[in-house]
Amino acid sequence: xxxxxxxxxxxxxxxxxxxxxxxxxxxxxxxxxxxxxxxxxxxxxxxxxxxxxxxxxxxxxxxxxxxxxxxxxxxxxxxxxxxxxxxxxxxxxxxxxxxxxxxx
Amino acid sequence: xxxxxxxxxxxxxxxxxxxxxxxxxxxxxxxxxxxxxxxxxxxxxxxxxxxxxxxxxxxxxxxxxxxxxxxxxxxxxxxxxxxxxxxxxxxxxxxxxxxxxxxxxxxxxxxxxxxxxxxxxxxxxxxxxxxxxxxxxxxxxxxxxxxxxxxxxxxxxxxxxxxxxxxxxxxxxxxxxxxxxxxxxxxxxxxxxxxxxxxxxxxxxxxxxxxxxxxxxxxxxxxxxxxxxxxxxxxxxxxxxxxxxxxxxxxxx
Numbered sequence: 001x002x003x004x005x006x007x008x009x010x011x012x013x014x015x016x017x018x019x020x021x022x023x024x025x026x027x028x029x030x031x032x033x034x035x036x037x038x039x040x041x042x043x044x045x046x047x048x049x050x051x052x053x054x055x056x057x058x059x060x061x062x063x064x065x066x067x068x069x070x071x072x073x074x075x076x077x078x079x080x081x082x083x084x085x086x087x088x089x090x091x092x093x094x095x096x097x098x099x100x101x102x103x104x
Numbered sequence: 105x106x107x108x109x110x111x112x113x114x115x116x117x118x119x120x121x122x123x124x125x126x127x128x129x130x131x132x133x134x135x136x137x138x139x140x141x142x143x144x145x146x147x148x149x150x151x152x153x154x155x156x157x158x159x160x161x162x163x164x165x166x167x168x169x170x171x172x173x174x175x176x177x178x179x180x181x182x183x184x185x186x187x188x189x190x191x192x193x194x195x196x197x198x199x200x201x202x203x204x205x206x207x208x209x210x211x212x213x214x215x216x217x218x219x220x221x222x223x224x225x226x227x228x229x230x231x232x233x234x235x236x237x238x239x240x241x242x243x244x245x246x247x248x249x250x251x252x253x254x255x256x257x258x259x260x261x262x263x264x265x266x267x268x269x270x271x272x273x274x275x276x277x278x279x280x281x282x283x284x285x286x287x288x289x290x291x292x293x294x295x296x297x298x299x300x301x302x303x304x305x306x307x308x309x310x311x312x313x314x315x316x317x318x319x320x321x322x323x324x325x326x327x328x329x330x331x332x333x334x335x336x337x338x339x340x341x342x343x344x345x346x347x348x349x350x351x352x353x354x355x356x357x
């Protein structure tokens with residue numbers, strides 16, 4: 001690796017480290033001050049951040065989320081749609097992958 | 105017949121694949137009408153330009169529509185399954201965005217409508233995101249994610265880094281900027297209420313990064329890097345046709 005590349009990589013890694021440390025400090029500050037991040041800690045395990053962060057902060061700001069206009073989150077309906085979407089997605093990836101990578 | 109099948113597939117892809125994009129979903133009801141309308145207005149020109157570019161490129165580049173189908177599907181799958189990450193708040197899950205990858209292969213403008221269709225179908229069928237917040241979600245994931253990811257890719261390429269690093273930095277930066285966009289949109293909710301926008305947005309962004317998205321964006325970078333690297337090594341003609349590389353001269357990288 002050339003010297004300039006090494007310098008660039010070092011710069012990028014240091015930047016990531018600084019931003020990471022900054023975020024860590026802010027996160028600690030938020031926890032210490034009982035901000036919604038603490039609420040996030042109290043969420044059920046494996047809760048998505050769409051709920052634990054976005055929903056929490058929006059509620060604190062006076063704009064709580066509400067049910068979608070088309071609410072498919074009923075029983076196993078959502079699971080069915082996810083499975084269907086994932087299956088179709090996987091099939092299309094495979095089909096087009098084959099078309100692009102193997103057949104050309 | 106083949107052409108017809110291909111068109112049906114792409115149509116299917118655009119309709120059903122792009123469900124996958126709820127990494128940063130702002131749900132229904134969160135954005136007040138004025139902000140919801142503003143984000144729609146911001147997103148509209150990008151979607152229009154992206155759609156126009158798809159129309160133009162599909163004639164010029166062979167295999168462009170199957171590529172859109174594949175990338176759209178990949179974006180869908182990327183963001184469809186919640187990735188468990190253990191971080192500051194314990195066990196949580198989040199979704200990658202996938203727009204860094206789509207921006208590299210399809211270009212940043214085309215990546216916007218792909219993300220937009222994904223978000224729309226999620227809002228319609230998967231109870232993720234929302235119809236009134238669609239503009240805001242397109243702004244964060246589609247516009248900010250795609251353009252920042254493409255810029256990172258372009259910079260890495262100009263620095264003559266290897267294709268893995270093109271994808272790595274595009275994946276990371278797109279993910280970070282997607283969540284930055286969401287933080288900005290949420291932070292704007294406090295404007296006019298006596299609180300500081302910068303404090304609110306900064307705190308939300310920190311919460312994102314400290315909970316799940318920090319580790320996840322690195323994971324997304326690695327996956328995107330491997331995908332770009334794989335295509336570069338096994339089908340460099342695709343990258344040449346898309347204008348991403350100039351023949352094999354780049355092999356010296």
